[in-house]
Amino acid sequence: MLIQIKQLNKTYKLGEIEVPALKEADLSIEKNEYVAIMGPSGSGKSTLMNILGCLDVLTDGEYILNDQNVSSLSDDELADIRNKEIGFVFQTFNLLPRANALHNVELPLIYNGTPRVKRHELAKQALERVGLGDRVHHKPNELSGGQRQRVAIARALINNPSIILADEPTGNLDSKIGEEIMEIFEELSKAGNTIIIVTHEEYIAKHCKRIIRLLDGKIVSDVRN
Amino acid sequence: MAWTALKAHKLRSLLTTLGILIGVTTIITIWTTIEGLNQYVYGQLSNIGASTLYIQKWPWSGGGEWWKYRNRKDITYKEYEAVEKYSTLADYISPQVISVKTVSYKNNKYENVIINGTNDDYSETSNVYPDIGRFLTELDVNNNVPVCVLGSETAENLFKDENPIGRRIKIGSDKYRVVGILEKKGSFFGQSMDNQVIVPIGTFRRVYGGHRGLTIAVKTAHPELLEEMKEELRGIMRRDRKIKPGKEDDFSLNQMDMLSDMYAQLTTTLFAIVFVIGGISLLVGGIGIMNIMLVSVTERTREIGIRKAIGAKRKNILRQFLIEAVVISSVGGFIGIIIGYFGGMAVLAQMDLTTGVSITSIAIGFGFSSTVGVLAGFYPAFKASKLNPIESLRYE
Numbered sequence: 001m002l003i004q005i006k007q008l009n010k011t012y013k014l015g016e017i018e019v020p021a022l023k024e025a026d027l028s029i030e031k032n033e034y035v036a037i038m039g040p041s042g043s044g045k046s047t048l049m050n051i052l053g054c055l056d057v058l059t060d061g062e063y064i065l066n067d068q069n070v071s072s073l074s075d076d077e078l079a080d081i082r083n084k085e086i087g088f089v090f091q092t093f094n095l096l097p098r099a100n101a102l103h104n105v106e107l108p109l110i111y112n113g114t115p116r117v118k119r120h121e122l123a124k125q126a127l128e129r130v131g132l133g134d135r136v137h138h139k140p141n142e143l144s145g146g147q148r149q150r151v152a153i154a155r156a157l158i159n160n161p162s163i164i165l166a167d168e169p170t171g172n173l174d175s176k177i178g179e180e181i182m183e184i185f186e187e188l189s190k191a192g193n194t195i196i197i198v199t200h201e202e203y204i205a206k207h208c209k210r211i212i213r214l215l216d217g218k219i220v221s222d223v224r225n
Numbered sequence: 226m227a228w229t230a231l232k233a234h235k236l237r238s239l240l241t242t243l244g245i246l247i248g249v250t251t252i253i254t255i256w257t258t259i260e261g262l263n264q265y266v267y268g269q270l271s272n273i274g275a276s277t278l279y280i281q282k283w284p285w286s287g288g289g290e291w292w293k294y295r296n297r298k299d300i301t302y303k304e305y306e307a308v309e310k311y312s313t314l315a316d317y318i319s320p321q322v323i324s325v326k327t328v329s330y331k332n333n334k335y336e337n338v339i340i341n342g343t344n345d346d347y348s349e350t351s352n353v354y355p356d357i358g359r360f361l362t363e364l365d366v367n368n369n370v371p372v373c374v375l376g377s378e379t380a381e382n383l384f385k386d387e388n389p390i391g392r393r394i395k396i397g398s399d400k401y402r403v404v405g406i407l408e409k410k411g412s413f414f415g416q417s418m419d420n421q422v423i424v425p426i427g428t429f430r431r432v433y434g435g436h437r438g439l440t441i442a443v444k445t446a447h448p449e450l451l452e453e454m455k456e457e458l459r460g461i462m463r464r465d466r467k468i469k470p471g472k473e474d475d476f477s478l479n480q481m482d483m484l485s486d487m488y489a490q491l492t493t494t495l496f497a498i499v500f501v502i503g504g505i506s507l508l509v510g511g512i513g514i515m516n517i518m519l520v521s522v523t524e525r526t527r528e529i530g531i532r533k534a535i536g537a538k539r540k541n542i543l544r545q546f547l548i549e550a551v552v553i554s555s556v557g558g559f560i561g562i563i564i565g566y567f568g569g570m571a572v573l574a575q576m577d578l579t580t581g582v583s584i585t586s587i588a589i590g591f592g593f594s595s596t597v598g599v600l601a602g603f604y605p606a607f608k609a610s611k612l613n614p615i616e617s618l619r620y621e
Binding site for chain 2: 050053055056075076079080082083084088090094095096098099107108111112155159
């Protein structure tokens with residue numbers, strides 16, 4: 001089992017008031033699954049994604065990722081897990097605007113101490129894999145939205161993470177380009193990657209093999225296609 | 226990485242570093258100037274010789290109480306004789322008496338030449354040696370022979386191409402035979418040491434009178450005995466002048482140390498002032514850097530979020546912003562070192578002096594600017610390192 005979440009609770013404190021974002025969630029995801037997490041805004045899907053991505057810690061319960069209990073790690077330990085285990089793809093791409101594609105893709109390798117030459121080689125391979133072998137030295141503002149998202153996917157792939165976590169990856173793209181991005185995810189899934197996509201669009205969720213729906217901080221359905 | 230960020234805000238980074246630039250420029254300008262002056266002054270002082278003491282009426286340092294010194298008795302020839310007789314530690318003793326006269330040879334006439342009445346030891350006590358011919362001898366001195374040794378400049382002025390040795394020159398209206406020409410010595414604090422005529426002291430006293438005050442220069446061949454010799458000379462002088470125990474000396478024992486100490490004190494004060502001024506600009510510069518780094522951290526909140534999301538630890542973020550702050554201030558420091566060096570050279574050029582590039586001043590420039598960078602950059606960098614990745618990623 002790759003991901004195991006048991007009785008997860010997450011509560012935010014807004015001054016004196018405690019706002020529950022996730023309530024007693026149980027969830028297991030196997031290796032090489034292709035999962036969509038859906039729900040209206042405020043349903044807790046972003047919170048779930050932050051916890052799955054080790055960007056946030058849970059209030060109580062247990063989260064085991066790749067046989068490792070990550071429920072209560074320190075900031076730096078979580079940073080390490082994110083670096084090794086998780087590849088993020090964001091709605092707004094989140095590339096460094098002043099760095100070229102190569103540098104953006106190699107960034108995770110800088111933080112785990114990979115030597116420069118190896119970094120460049122791996123980053124080039126990752127860019128080729130998403131079809132941007134000829135855009136290595138372009139900066140984000142010289143690339144189209146679809147190309148930017150491909151750079152982001154290349155960055156997510158570079159460390160061979162256990163999970164690729166995509167948050168509305170097609171939200172800022174038109175539907176034709178969105179389809180192209182989804183095709184890349186499909187290929188990655190076929191190649192053995194575990195992919196979790198957070199979305200509120202049904203046609204995106206249709207691409208996935210399993211759809212988990214949230215409402216008011218609870219998992220209300222979990223269906224395999 | 227730091228460069229990319231700085232290049233994106235060229236003007237801003239440059240303005241930010243202006244405080245550092247001015248601070249370092251001030252420090253390096255003065256540092257370079259003082260270094261040039263040091264080379265000159267200590268070079269000049271070495272002419273005096275560290276192992277020579279001067280018995281004189283006036284002290285070289287101690288200012289202020291000039292009326293006290295003015296009322297002192299002149300140093301007399303009799304006292305020179307007492308020193309000559311009783312000193313056991315002195316290896317060379319030369320009495321010196323000075324006057325300014327007009328010197329002539331045939332139709333060549335020169336005014337304001339220093340006439341120096343002394344003995345054969347003068348060559349050793351003052352480190353002057355003949356280039357051509359010979360110096361005064363004991364025989365010249367004991368017999369008051371009318372011979373003279375010329376400074377190189379005086380010789381050139383009077384004789385042009387003619388060989389001066391054996392020629393007779395006139396000092397005032399008295400004739401002297403030239404026996405030697407001194408090596409070129411250059412100038413001592415702006416005064417040429419090559420424009421002088423040295424004659425035996427007895428001859429000087431006979432011609433110009435024996436009432437003038439003397440300087441007695443005493444040199445030891447063993448510099449480690451200088452302090453002991455000083456006490457011996459003090460004893461001889463006090464006994465000769467019959468100064469009661471407990472009363473203070475009414476003469477001065479001068480030595481090079483006094484001048485170098487005085488000069489060192491002056492430069493220390495100057496350094497202190499400069500470091501205060503430079504320090505203030507560096508402080509202001511540091512505040513500027515801290516301010517701009519705080520702005521930069523806020524502007525780049527999203528970038529920090531991205532970096533954290535993909536695995537940057539706190540120390541990575543801390544280091545990134547710290548390096549950026551150090552780079553900004555070091556650029557200021559670097560420019561400051563260059564401007565400061567040329568500034569210092571320009572000041573020195575006014576005095577016809579020069580100096581080399583000193584490693585110390587470069588080290589000081591970089592040391593100060595990078596320290597300011599680290600200190601000013603630390604808080605903003607620390608703040609950046611503690612940002613929450615989720616909130617940072619949402620930051621617009």
